[in-house]
Amino acid sequence: MAEDTLLLNVTKRWYAAPDVIVLVLAHDTGPLPSWSPGAHIAVHISDHVSREYSLCGEVDTSNETWTIAVKLDKAGRGGSRFLHDQVVVGSQLRVANPRNNFRLLPDTVPVLFVAGGIGITPLMPMMAQVQKTGTKYSCLYLGGDRESMPFVGQLEATHGDKITIFASKQQGQRYDLRELFAGADQLHIYACGPNELIDALATESDNHQHVDLHVEYFSPKVVAAHSQAMTDFEVELAESGEVINVSAHQSILDALLDADVDIVSSCEEGTCGTCEVKVISGIPDHRDSVLSRAEQSLNTRMLPCVSGSRSRRLVIDLL
Numbered sequence: 001m002a003e004d005t006l007l008l009n010v011t012k013r014w015y016a017a018p019d020v021i022v023l024v025l026a027h028d029t030g031p032l033p034s035w036s037p038g039a040h041i042a043v044h045i046s047d048h049v050s051r052e053y054s055l056c057g058e059v060d061t062s063n064e065t066w067t068i069a070v071k072l073d074k075a076g077r078g079g080s081r082f083l084h085d086q087v088v089v090g091s092q093l094r095v096a097n098p099r100n101n102f103r104l105l106p107d108t109v110p111v112l113f114v115a116g117g118i119g120i121t122p123l124m125p126m127m128a129q130v131q132k133t134g135t136k137y138s139c140l141y142l143g144g145d146r147e148s149m150p151f152v153g154q155l156e157a158t159h160g161d162k163i164t165i166f167a168s169k170q171q172g173q174r175y176d177l178r179e180l181f182a183g184a185d186q187l188h189i190y191a192c193g194p195n196e197l198i199d200a201l202a203t204e205s206d207n208h209q210h211v212d213l214h215v216e217y218f219s220p221k222v223v224a225a226h227s228q229a230m231t232d233f234e235v236e237l238a239e240s241g242e243v244i245n246v247s248a249h250q251s252i253l254d255a256l257l258d259a260d261v262d263i264v265s266s267c268e269e270g271t272c273g274t275c276e277v278k279v280i281s282g283i284p285d286h287r288d289s290v291l292s293r294a295e296q297s298l299n300t301r302m303l304p305c306v307s308g309s310r311s312r313r314l315v316i317d318l319l
């Protein structure tokens, strides 16, 4: 089932880097739904295809516009190519309401933001927020070369010496991420960027109890099925008691949709969080890129577009 959507007008369009366009979206009929830093929207490319983009403008109480930045992915599935080639000021885009799987926690602990390339986008409103609240913060922004990194000038003007720009081609080396974990103080790290960067931060943070790592993946993590994952299993809908078989070549989401169950989905690759359901009993085999390891270990929520089951039956909170 599709999400509730809005038809928005593109009111501004400019380049933040040679292959990154910025689109400002507004509604004809008044304010847009509110959102919080870290949120993303799904932009419908066609009737059956949507792509998620982080909201990167300022959270402002008037809610007049939403801003996204789109990097052209030449090897991608065509969503960014469509937005780069076909969408201009005056175009209309169908967009789902914002969702947030990457929330900034209300905390006074110092915050370090780590961005890789276009991964800076969800971090920009977070940085604006901590700047307002007075929480101690800094940002490491990693990229290949400075010219290809969007928003560099704007960020330096706004955040001054709180932001470090590290362009590996110009530096002649990669940044040594171990330096980020060296201090003894409690620290929250919010990171977004290529999987290689996020995986390296996750590996390092496992050895440092004083660091809480919060991440958002661009593209799905590669997660192999657990050795105890079932190939065929059943999903029971808690409220109706209906039992649906999931076969070896189906996702749980596909099986639910085939059975006409009312469930909303978008990316269908475990990155957007749209299809999340509550788990009443049974043990999911988590293969998503949204829930943290701690959240997955609770086995109370799951993403049925990619995750499987380690139990013969999963009971989930759906009609």
Ligand code: FES
Pocket: 264, 265, 266, 267, 268, 269, 270, 271, 272, 273, 274, 275, 276, 288, 290, 303, 304, 305, 306
């Ligand atoms: S539809 Fe995006 S996580 Fe399942």
